[in-house]
Amino acid sequence: MFLAFDISLYTIAINETFFMTLLSSLVSYAIGIPLGVLLYCTAKDGLTPNAVIYNAFSLVVNIFRSIPFLILLILVLPLTKAIVGSTIGAKAVIPPLVISASPYIARMVESSLKEVDLGVIEAAKSMGATNMQIIRKVLLSESKPSLLIGAAISITTILGYSAMAGAVGGGGLGDVAIRYGYYRYNQDVMLVTVVLLVLIVQLLQEIFMGIARKSDKRL
Amino acid sequence: MAIIKIRNLKKVFKSQTDSILALQDINISINEGEIFGIIGLSGAGKSTLVRMINYLEKPTEGEVYFEDKDLSVLKDAELRNVRRKIGMIFQSFNLLEQRSVMKNVLFPLEISGVDNKKAMERVKELLKLVDLENKANAYPSQLSGGQKQRVAIARALATNPKVLLCDEATSALDPKTTAQILDLLKRINRELGVTIVIITHQMNVIESVCDRVAILDQSRVVEMGSVKEVFKAPKSDIGKRLIFGAAENREEEFRKETNKTCLRLAFDGTATNEPTIANMVLETGHPVSILYANTRLINGNSFGQIVIELPDDKMVQLKMKEFLDKRQLTYWEVE
Numbered sequence: 001m002f003l004a005f006d007i008s009l010y011t012i013a014i015n016e017t018f019f020m021t022l023l024s025s026l027v028s029y030a031i032g033i034p035l036g037v038l039l040y041c042t043a044k045d046g047l048t049p050n051a052v053i054y055n056a057f058s059l060v061v062n063i064f065r066s067i068p069f070l071i072l073l074i075l076v077l078p079l080t081k082a083i084v085g086s087t088i089g090a091k092a093v094i095p096p097l098v099i100s101a102s103p104y105i106a107r108m109v110e111s112s113l114k115e116v117d118l119g120v121i122e123a124a125k126s127m128g129a130t131n132m133q134i135i136r137k138v139l140l141s142e143s144k145p146s147l148l149i150g151a152a153i154s155i156t157t158i159l160g161y162s163a164m165a166g167a168v169g170g171g172g173l174g175d176v177a178i179r180y181g182y183y184r185y186n187q188d189v190m191l192v193t194v195v196l197l198v199l200i201v202q203l204l205q206e207i208f209m210g211i212a213r214k215s216d217k218r219l
Numbered sequence: 220m221a222i223i224k225i226r227n228l229k230k231v232f233k234s235q236t237d238s239i240l241a242l243q244d245i246n247i248s249i250n251e252g253e254i255f256g257i258i259g260l261s262g263a264g265k266s267t268l269v270r271m272i273n274y275l276e277k278p279t280e281g282e283v284y285f286e287d288k289d290l291s292v293l294k295d296a297e298l299r300n301v302r303r304k305i306g307m308i309f310q311s312f313n314l315l316e317q318r319s320v321m322k323n324v325l326f327p328l329e330i331s332g333v334d335n336k337k338a339m340e341r342v343k344e345l346l347k348l349v350d351l352e353n354k355a356n357a358y359p360s361q362l363s364g365g366q367k368q369r370v371a372i373a374r375a376l377a378t379n380p381k382v383l384l385c386d387e388a389t390s391a392l393d394p395k396t397t398a399q400i401l402d403l404l405k406r407i408n409r410e411l412g413v414t415i416v417i418i419t420h421q422m423n424v425i426e427s428v429c430d431r432v433a434i435l436d437q438s439r440v441v442e443m444g445s446v447k448e449v450f451k452a453p454k455s456d457i458g459k460r461l462i463f464g465a466a467e468n469r470e471e472e473f474r475k476e477t478n479k480t481c482l483r484l485a486f487d488g489t490a491t492n493e494p495t496i497a498n499m500v501l502e503t504g505h506p507v508s509i510l511y512a513n514t515r516l517i518n519g520n521s522f523g524q525i526v527i528e529l530p531d532d533k534m535v536q537l538k539m540k541e542f543l544d545k546r547q548l549t550y551w552e553v554e
Contacts, residue, residue: 117311117313119309119311119313120313120314120315120316122275122309122313123307123309123313123314123371124326124330125275125302126273126275126302126305126306126307126384127302127303127306127307127326127327127330127331127374127375127378128299128300128301128302128303128327128330128331128378129299129330130299130330133330137326137329137330138315141315141317141318142315142316142317144317145317215317216317217316217317217318217319217358217359217360218316218317218358218360219358219360219361
C-alpha cells in the first residue's frame, strides 16, 4: 500500500522509459527513413523502380514485423549482449526495440511518401531535379506533416513495446508494473503505472500531432 | 528555325498482359518564337506527346531534337540541363504545398545551384511578371486556381527557358481566368520570346493564342497547319468535330435534317462588314434558311461559321455561289 505512493520508484522508471523510448526511436528513425525511402524509390511507381530490390527489402521488413516483440526480445539476446555488453537493464532493451521498430517505421515512411502527389514529382523532374534533390526537397519536405503523424504513432508504439522490457528486467514503467504489480500482487502500483503510461502516451501523441498540424501549410 | 523537332515518333505502353499504342508516325517541327497548339480528345495521346518533348516519357521509336540535339543520346546530367531550358506547367498546377509562393518560384533556382542572393532577385522579378508580388509569403492552399497557375508559370520561367510546355494548363480554370492565363502566356511569348507549346482539348484556347496547330486523333497527327487555315476549313473528321463543336453543327446532322443543298460559310475575319447573307438574299431575290450560325466579332471582324439551306432552283444556287465568290468568302457544300 505504502509502496504505491513512493514517488522515487516512478521517477526512476519514467526516466528509464523515456530513455528507452527516445533513444530507440531516434536510432529506429535513422534506419527507418532511409529504408522507407529505398522502399518508395524501388517500388513500381517510384523514382527508380527495381522489383528485385523492392521485393527483397519488402520481405525482410515483413519478416521482422511479424515476429512478436516478446519473442524477438529473447531471440536477439546474443546480439544485445554483443552490442551493449549486457542482457538486462534499460540499455539492453534498445537493440530489440530498434530491430522491431525500424521495419515498422520504414513502412510508415513509405506510406507517407506515397501520399506526395506524383504530379509534383513530375514537375520537379521537368525542372531538372536529380533524384536526390527530389527525395530531399520534394518527397521528405512535402510529406513532413504526414511523417510527423507517423512519428506520433511509431513513438507511442515503441513506448508500448518498451513496457514489455520488464519481462527481461529491462527497467522502466513496464518493469515496475510487472515486478510490483504482477509478481507481488500490488494492484495499486499496477494502477499507477498504467495511469502514468496512458498520460505519457497522451502527451507524446498531442505534442507530435500539434507539431504536425502547425507545420502543415495545406490549411 | 525549328527549336523542337519530333521525328517518326512512336510510343507503346507495355503492361504484363498487353501493349497499348499511344502514338505513332508523329512528325512535328516547332519553330522558335511561335505558339504551337496540340489538340485532341482525351485519350488521343496529347499528354504523352508533350512529355516526350522534355523526355519525361521516353519514345519507343523515333527521335526528339531540342536545338538540334538528339535527346536520346544525352546523359542524365545533360538531359537535366536541357530540362532547365524547357519549362513546364500542368493542369493541376503541381505546386509544392508546403512551400510559400516565393519558395516555390525559388525551387528551380535552388536545385540548379544559383547563388541565393541572385536567385531571390530573380524570384522578385518573376513574381512581378505574373503580378503576384503581394502573395510572396502565401501558401498555395491560400490561392485561387488562376493564382496557382501564375505561380507555376513564374516557377517554370525561373531558369530562363526557351520553351514553355503547357499541359492542359487552363482546363481546370473558369473561362475568365482561362482568358487571363492565356493573355499572360501571349505576353510571355511576345515580350520574352519564349516558344510555347500548348496541349489542350479546348478549341477556344487554340483559337485565341496559337499560331499553328496539330490535331491528334487515335495516336496520329491527322491535321496540321496555321490556326487560320485549319479553322477555316478543317479536313479531318475530328478537326471538324472539334472546330464546329456541338452535335447540331456536324455535317451528318444537317444531312439527316434536310435533303436540300446546304452551304457552310466560314468567316475568318477578312470579310468586309457588309451583311453578307441579307445582301445575297436581296440580290438574288430568293430567301435562304439559316440552319446554324456561330459567329463573333473580334476587333470588328467576324469569325465563325454559318450553315444555310439553299433554294432548290439550280440557277439560284449558282447565282448565290457567284455572289459569295465575288466576296472571296470561303464556303463549301455540306455533303
